[in-house]
Amino acid sequence: MARENDPPLLILTSLASGPKHGYALLLDIEDFAAVRLGPGTLYGAIGRLEERGLIEPVESSGRTRPYRLTASGSAALESALAELRTIVDEGTARLRAWARPGAAAARTVA
Amino acid sequence: MGETGRGRGTDGRVRLLRVYPAAWRARYGDELVALLEDLDGAARMSWRVRLDVVRAGLGERARVLVLGGGAPRERVRRGSVLVLYAWMLFVLGGFGVQKASEHWQAATPSGERTLPALGFDVLVVVAALGSVLVLLGVAVALPALAGLVRRGGWRTIRLPILVAVALSVSTVVATVGLAAWAHSLTAAARNGHDASYAGVFVGWVVLVAACLFAWAAAASATARRISFSLRQLRLEAGLAAATSAAMVVMTLAAAVWWGAVASAAPWFFEGRPAGAAASPLVANVIVPVAVMVCATALALAGATRALRALPALADGSG
Numbered sequence: 132m133a134r135e136n137d138p139p140l141l142i143l144t145s146l147a148s149g150p151k152h153g154y155a156l157l158l159d160i161e162d163f164a165a166v167r168l169g170p171g172t173l174y175g176a177i178g179r180l181e182e183r184g185l186i187e188p189v190e191s192s193g194r195t196r197p198y199r200l201t202a203s204g205s206a207a208l209e210s211a212l213a214e215l216r217t218i219v220d221e222g223t224a225r226l227r228a229w230a231r232p233g234a235a236a237a238r239t240v241a
Numbered sequence: 242m243g244e245t246g247r248g249r250g251t252d253g254r255v256r257l258l259r260v261y262p263a264a265w266r267a268r269y270g271d272e273l274v275a276l277l278e279d280l281d282g283a284a285r286m287s288w289r290v291r292l293d294v295v296r297a298g299l300g301e302r303a304r305v306l307v308l309g310g311g312a313p314r315e316r317v318r319r320g321s322v323l324v325l326y327a328w329m330l331f332v333l334g335g336f337g338v339q340k341a342s343e344h345w346q347a348a349t350p351s352g353e354r355t356l357p358a359l360g361f362d363v364l365v366v367v368a369a370l371g372s373v374l375v376l377l378g379v380a381v382a383l384p385a386l387a388g389l390v391r392r393g394g395w396r397t398i399r400l401p402i403l404v405a406v407a408l409s410v411s412t413v414v415a416t417v418g419l420a421a422w423a424h425s426l427t428a429a430a431r432n433g434h435d436a437s438y439a440g441v442f443v444g445w446v447v448l449v450a451a452c453l454f455a456w457a458a459a460a461s462a463t464a465r466r467i468s469f470s471l472r473q474l475r476l477e478a479g480l481a482a483a484t485s486a487a488m489v490v491m492t493l494a495a496a497v498w499w500g501a502v503a504s505a506a507p508w509f510f511e512g513r514p515a516g517a518a519a520s521p522l523v524a525n526v527i528v529p530v531a532v533m534v535c536a537t538a539l540a541l542a543g544a545t546r547a548l549r550a551l552p553a554l555a556d557g558s559g
Contacts, residue, residue, distance in 0.1 A: 153276035169293025170276045174269050175300060183553060194275040 138168055138176035143185065143200065143208040150189045150199035153177070180204065254278065257291065260298030262305050316550035317474045321378065322461045323543030324481040328375055329453035331488050331536035335368060336449065337529025338495050344428070345502055345509055353505035360498030364491050371487035378480040379460070385467040394466055401462045405455035412452045419445050429512075471554060478547035485540040492533045499526060 145151060145159045153173060161167050168176075177198060180186045185204035189197040200208070228234060254277045258270050273294070280290060342361065346354060389398070419441065423431055430438060469477065502509055503521030510526060511519040 153272055154279040157276075157280075169297070170273060170280060170290060171294040171297025173276070174273050175297045178265070178269060178301075194271040195279075196272050 138172055139180055139185075140208070140211055141166060141168065142173070142176055142180060143204055143211070146186060146198060146200045146204070147208060150197040152191075152195040152197045154195065155197075183207075254286065257286070257294055258298070260295050261301050264305075265298075265301050313550040313553035314469070314474060317478050317547045317554065318464055318469070320543045320545070320547030320550065321477040321481040322457075322464055323546065324484055324540045325375065325378070325460055326454070326457045327488070327536045327540035327543060328371065328484055329457045330539065331371075331491070331533055332453055333446075333450055334529040334532030334536060335364075335491070336446070337525065337532065338364075341510075341523075341525045341529065342498070345498075345506075348509035348515065349502060349506040350515075353501075357498045357501035357505065360494045360496075360501060363494040364498065367487050367490045367494065371484055371491065374480050374484045374487060378477060378484070381473050381476045381480070382460075382464065382467065382469070385469055385473065386463060389463075389467045397466055398459070398463045401455070401459040405452070405459040408448070408452040408455045412448050415445050415448055474554060475551060478544075478551055481540075481547045482544040485537070485544040488533070488537040488540050492530075492537045495530055495533060499530065 141160045141164055142156060144163070145156050148159075151159060153170070157168055157170070157173060177186070181188070181198070183203075184201055185207050186198045187201050189199050191197060254274045255270075257277075258266055258273060261270070277286060277290065277294070281287065345357065345361075349357060389395075422438065422441070426435060426438060499521065506515070507521045508515060508517045508519040510521045510523045511517075513519045
């Protein structure tokens with residue numbers, strides 16, 4: 132749902148499996164998140180992540196420069212995933228409670 | 242960006258990237274063109290891709306406009322200097338309000354002076370506080386300035402500082418002369434009924450404005466050449482934010498004063514007798530208040546740039 136709105140998280144996640152250049156990032160993100168980022172969106176997020184020191188370019192002779200996670204980037208990804216995990220756990224628990232027998236009647240009363 | 246081996250399709254992609262700021266293109270332009278080639282090959286770019294690039298490019302331009310672009314240190318420096326320029330502009334507006342408000346108490350019924358007096362007092366007290374904040378900002382930069390002078394950098398900042406000093410001396414001489422002349426005139430003559438005095442007064446305002454902006458330009462030129470420590474940059478950003486907040490308070494206080502006098506004694510603004518029908522919307526108040534509002538908006542933009550660059554400074558990426 133909201134994954135398209137968080138290109139930095141998608142990029143950090145993609146780079147967690149190793150350095151990649153722009154095109155490889157787009158293919159990987161489409162593969163694991165089913166999200167097709169636009170090229171402008173991708174490079175906007177890359178610029179922001181590099182500015183914050185979360186990713187860095189790898190030496191390259193061609194025009195397609197690969198990027199990799201920095202230590203700060205790895206920590207930021209870990210922290211973002213922990214936050215997401217909290218929401219996932221809470222959402223899952225609430226959904227289970229919602230689906231329990233008798234909960235439908237309580238919802239009607241409320 | 243490199244120019245070799247480009248076909249018509251690539252030229253089109255390069256043209257599309259003009260929507261980005263030049264500094265951004267210099268850093269990421271080649272990579273983005275290579276990505277666009279990988280995406281569409283020799284085929285025409287899809288509208289989806291074009292729109293995404295244009296939207297992102299305009300976003301980068303807007304970001305540079307708001308944040309100032311460049312490294313975090315540079316953004317703090319530029320943001321703080323913008324606040325300094327805004328303060329100088331604000332001082333000019335403040336002079337105008339001060340001039341337009343002369344003798345407002347005499348024209349306002351005694352029972353209705355409380356609110357305008359409160360607005361005016363807040364304006365005066367916060368103006369003094371704001372001046373102290375600006376001087377503190379200068380004081381924070383003094384050790385770095387002394388270092389620059391010791392390293393022989395005086396010649397790089399000499400010209401703007403000498404121009405500012407010369408304009409300051411001229412302003413002091415002109416102010417003394419104008420004040421002596423004003424004392425020999427009636428209040429009516431001082432307030433626009435003497436054409437020659439009015440002309441010289443406008444010239445004096447221009448001289449004061451030139452003096453203020455010469456000092457701001459000298460500070461800007463100096464700040465470009467000295468290297469601030471992280472602590473000094475944080476202090477400058479904090480002082481810039483506090484100065485901007487002071488300008489917001491002063492603008493509101495001026496509006497309160499204006500509104501309260503307009504309600505209690507609208508005849509004051511047109512210099513008419515008490516009780517006469519008159520409009521408080523006169524140019525000699527509208528213009529300075531508008532200048533104060535514009536200066537406050539500029540200061541807030543500058544302070545925002547400086548403050549938003551601080552987290553990146555803390556990360557050590559500045």
